[in-house]
Amino acid sequence: MGLQPLTSPVPPDSSPVPLLAGALKKAKAKAKKEAEKARRAAEQQAKQAAAKAAAGNTEGLAMDNYGDDHHTIKVEAERVALKDIGNDHLGKTIKVRAWIQNSRMQGAKMAFVELREERKQAIQGVVAASAEGKPVSKQMVKWIGALNLESYVLVEAKVEKPLEPAKSIRVSDYELHITKCYCTAADPEVLGMGLAVSDKAVTNLDDEYASDAKEIAEGVENLSVDNVPGASMATHLNNPVMHKRAPVQQVIADVRMTVRKLFSEYLEARKFVQFEASCLINAASEGGSNAYLAQSPQVYKQIEIAGGRKRVFCIGPVFRAENSNTPRHMTEDDYHEVMHMLECVLLYIFRGTQERCAEQVALVRTVYHSEEFLLPEAGKEVRPEEYRNVSDDEDISTPQEKALGALVREKYNTDFYVLDKFPESARSFYAMEDPNPRRFSLIHVPDVLEARIRKKDVDPASPGIKYYVDIFRSAGVPPHGGDGIGLDRVVAWYLNLPSVHLASYYLRTPKRLLP
Incomplete structure (x- = not known):
């Protein structure tokens, strides 16, 4: 039996040294990859931080161009009323003070606002963020878009032509590219009435x-x-x-002022002298019964006549249960002369209002619908057959007045007519009776005045009445006549408003003393 050498089962090419080198290579590659990933992340973070910082700096560039107006901010541009903007202003920078009527955001970089002055004078404003952050930044756009409606603002803007005219506003051929905006008076988030x-x-x-x-x-x-x-x-x-x-209330006020001017124009051209009457007296001149003189400047008008004036009128407030806040008074000598003068002054007012306030009247009729106010070409006596049941000695109720007005319009094509010789039974004690017959209607003879006062079951010595009678005893007073025309009623009648309250500047009723 011979001996053989002992051999290893491990092959010559599977030594442990090559295996260790491969693992190290893979680990290095992975580490390098992770390092590159971390570098890229850090680089991205740095870019984002830089962009954020740059954005912050950009927002800061526009900080002085918007915010609350503390009356220390000056805008040097020319102030132009919206109604006066024209082609001469194209490309120019102007200054506007107005209310924000409406607003809407268009993304994060643009907003549209409607700016309104008085009545319906409104224009579209555009505010868009600039790429460089000045004069307008994104934050400025956001701030303007968030302003409450009806806030009052001061705006600097360039006048431009719109791509498409806005149909809902009056000044539609132009728009304002806003570069500065300051809130002068902020409105509450919720209005009591929009x-x-x-x-x-x-x-x-x-x-x-x-x-x-x-x-x-x-x-x-x-x-x-x-x-x-x-x-x-x-x-x-x-x-x-x-x-x-509200635009409709503003144009009603415009019509009211025009009526007031027309009244003065007509009378002053005919040698009437205006005077101012006192609003305060030491005793009631009118109350809940017919025991008092009508609460108006009438007594002062009569004092003016007694003092030597021939033709006088006054314009001023009166205080009474019914809302006839601004009467007009005038004087003339003869009954029919007074009636003719009143008819002429009213026709002058109505025709003048048609000519001077056509635009305002048209706007009112879009809210309070009515037909055109018809005026007569020539005066004539009117007693429609359908109205024959009204006797000569009875008063006319409001429904009867309206019915008569409808009949006159239908038959005579006019909304204006005069009732001659109003029943004496429906008049106050100071009205002179018609001697032929003695049923119709100022008394300037004190004894006649006292007799008529007693006929009305009033004591001539009562407070307020005695002073009135004594005026005619103190000196000879010439014959005279006149009338009081309620301004608010004339305006309400002409515009066909549902209530005289809408024509009054500051309404007063027995239960309303504010504002």
Whole structure:
């Protein structure tokens, strides 16, 4: 038996040294990959941080171009009214003060705002973020878009032509590219009554309380563009600022002032002298019964006549239970001369209003619909056959007045007529009776005046009345006549408003003393 050498089972090519080298190579590659990943992440973070820092610096560039107006900010551009903007302003920078009527964001870098001055004078404003962050930044756009509606702002902007005219606003051929905007007076987030509501026709004419108590308690009206419900008279009067800010109320006030001017024009051209009457006296001249003189400047008008004036008139407020806040008074010698003068002055007012306020009247009729106010070409006596049941010695009720007006319009094509010789039984004690017959209607003879006062079951020595009678005893007073015309009633009648309250600047009723 021979001996053989012992051999290893491990092959010559499977030594452990090559295996260790491969593992190290893979580990190095993985580490390198992780390091590259970390480097890229750090680089990305650095870029983001740099971009954020750059954005912050950009926002800061526009900080002085917007914010609250503390009356220390100066905008040097020329101030231009919206209604005066024209082609001469294209490309120029102007200054505007207006209310924000509407606003909407267009993404994060652009906003549209409607800026309104008085009435319906409104224009579209565009504010867009600049690439370099000045003059407008993204934060500025966001701030302007978040301003509450009806906030009052000071704006600097460049006048440009719009790509497409805005149909919902008056100044539609131009738009403002805003570069500066400062809030002068911020409005509350929720208005007691929004502009869209206040510019609608009044729904409930009760000036004391709204039909819905919750509406008054919350004082909130929805502000929308379409299908906006109207508010009650109480809501309007409890929100006087927004009531007066409504375009329809502003043009009613314009018509009112025009009527006032026309009245003065006509009388001054005919040698009438205007005077100012006192609003305060030491005794009531009119109350809940016919025991008092009508509470108006009439007594002062008569004192002016007694003092030597021939033709006088005054314009001023009166205080009475019914809302006839601004009467007009004038004097003439003969009854028919007075009537003719009154007819002429009213026709002058109505024709002048048609000529001077055509645009305002048209706007009012979009809210309070009515037909054109018809005026006669020549005066004539009117007693329609359908109205024959009204006797000569009885007063005319409001429904009868309306019925008569409808009949006159239908038959004579006019809304203006004069009732001659009003019944004596429906007149106050100071009106002179017609001697032929002695049923119709100023008394300037004291004894006749006292007799008529007693006939009305009034004591001539009572407070307020005695002073009136003594005026005619103190000196000889010439014969005279006149009338009082309620300005608010004339305006309400001409515009066909549902209530005289809408024509009054600051309504006063027995229960309303504010604002």
